[in-house]
Amino acid sequence: MEKINKVIKFEDIPKAALVALEKQYPDGWKAYIRKITKPNGDYFHAINVDTKKVSYLVKLDVKIDIDSDMVKMVDDFIDKNAEKEAQNDSDDENDATANNEDEK
Numbered sequence: 001m002e003k004i005n006k007v008i009k010f011e012d013i014p015k016a017a018l019v020a021l022e023k024q025y026p027d028g029w030k031a032y033i034r035k036i037t038k039p040n041g042d043y044f045h046a047i048n049v050d051t052k053k054v055s056y057l058v059k060l061d062v063k064i065d066i067d068s069d070m071v072k073m074v075d076d077f078i079d080k081n082a083e084k085e086a087q088n089d090s091d092d093e094n095d096a097t098a099n100n101e102d103e104k
Helices: 015-024 068-103
Strands: 004-009 034-037 043-050 054-060
Touching: 015 043, 015 054
Parallel strands: 004 054
Antiparallel strands: 034 043, 043 054
């Protein structure tokens, strides 16, 4: 038996699909959002959710459209800054420890 394909709004998601959503994306589904472009040029954002009988394309309300490459660039920037901050924190701790040992 072939699965039924349905397009639904997130607000209308049935309980079975909501349970499947939690199982399918245990760490969150933000990274799996896709931009779907219609033939007339309009678009919407959605995620896929599969149950035993139905494959849902769940439409999401998204306030802005962000290019996936831009998201990658932002993520890379944030990761690099986090690494620098962690290194600076580590350096500060090492300096404080060295100063305490000098005072003894």
